[in-house]
Amino acid sequence: MYHKIETIPLPLLAGYRPGDTYIDNESIVAMGAPFTLCYLGAGSISDAGGAANSASMPSVQRDFIRVDLSNYEERREEITKTLMQAATEQGFFYVVNHGISIQDIRTMFQTSHDFFALPDNVKSKYAIDVSRNAGWETMAQIRPSTGVADLKESMQLSFHGIEDLWPTADDSPAFRTRCEHFMQQCNEVSHKLLSCLAVGLGFDEDYFTRCHDVTRPDILNTLRLLHYHDITGQVFPSNYWRAGAHTDFDTLTLLFQRPGENGLEVCPGREASTAFGHGDHWTAVTPQEGDIVCNIGDMIMRWSDDRLKSNFHRVRAPMVDEYQGPRYSIAYFNQANRSAIIQGSSVYTEPITAGDFLKQAMERNYNALKDLKAKQMQQSVTA
Ligand SMILES: O=C(O)CCC(=O)C(=O)O
Ligand SMILES: [Fe+2]
Secondary structure, eight states: OOOOGGGSOHHHHHTOOTTOOSSOTTHHHHTSOTTHHHHTSBOOOSOOOSOOOTTSOOOOOOOOOEEEOTTHHHHHHHHHHHHHHIIIIISEEEEESOSOOHHHHHHHHHHHHHHHTSOHHHHGGGBOBGGGTBEEEESOOBOTTTSSBOSOEEEEEESSSOGGGSOOTTTSTTHHHHHHHHHHHHHHHHHHHHHHHHHHTTSOTTTTGGGOOTTSTTOOOEEEEEEEOOOTTOOOOTTOOSEEEEOBSSSEEEEEEOTTOOOEEEEGGGOOOSGGGTTSOOEEOOOOTTOEEEEEOHHHHHHTTTOSOBOEEEEOOOOTTSOOSOEEEEEEEEOOOTTOEEOOSSSOOSOEEHHHHHHHHHHHHHHHHHHHHHHHHHHHHHO
16 A cells, blocks of 8 residues: 555656656555545645646745744734734744754654654554544655655644554654654744734734644644655656645644755745746745744635735755755644634635635545546546
8 A cells, every 4th residue: 555665666767758657646545535635734726737847946035034932922012023924925934932942853853763764564553544634654645736646754643532543662662752742842832923923913812822722632733744755866757746836724834844954945925826836936945953934824824814825835856966865854733623613804704614624625635636637647548
């Protein structure tokens, strides 16, 4: 059921024709439910047209706003102002002096590294459960922007209801304690940001945070450990990405990267003029140790009547003359409690629960992927 990147034969790739399939993309459906491919993260769809070129370089250099959370209580007004500018104009920004130490971030990366270093037959004991959106997957997430699986593996964790999916102490000592500690730390930072965003939008300070209550069993927040494989010396067809272009479904994502492990790119301010930003102006989001890269997701974009911007982003597969070793990243996705009502005040006034919002987003993604597959089939028949 799982596919390792090493099993993709290079000679075949050299002779690749658009529409050929070297990874059994349908295995994703075999894993459990058609929604597998969507729930792992990614987003918006319009026309799932041509493939983006993984080998193309980001085209525009932009300066991202740095939101400084130091002396949070005293500086709330100033932080709110900067954050609102970052969230409404760019949607992607760095958060600094957030209170999570570099040592804690390094420990979390080490924990992630050690988990992914386990053999696949051990990790598969914790295989993803689609209904809970938790567990381990490898080479299984297919985005409508590419139609092929991302070149990566990931482990998703939640606050509640995943007792059987936490690796045992024998398999991965201290994994659970460290992840839970890190999730709490991410949650504290997230609440600071969410309460400033609420005030900035003219709501009560706890307008968003009370709907992101991690003590309640229906919280949908997720910690996702990511490992993009070492691809040294390998070349991939242009529609293969470490992570294909997407927006996040959530409210707010905190992303941790390691210096030197580049590849994340963003198309800020929803500037994309084509489906998934293909051919548009992308900007590299360079890792800076200790800083958190933060992005606005689709759920809060709707909640704010589109004032806060959720942007396309992607992770480029490095070229042969670049560092092609592994990339590790860690994402903390904030998503409102399943029963929380997402309702705008001017544009999106129709109430929808967070649970239904996600279901609809997944359905749209699934249908877009089906359309893309049909189009590819058609092309290969007529070629
Ligand atoms: O690994 C990264 O840098 C980005 C991951 C991402 O965008 C996602 O998982 O939604
Ligand atoms: Fe993302």
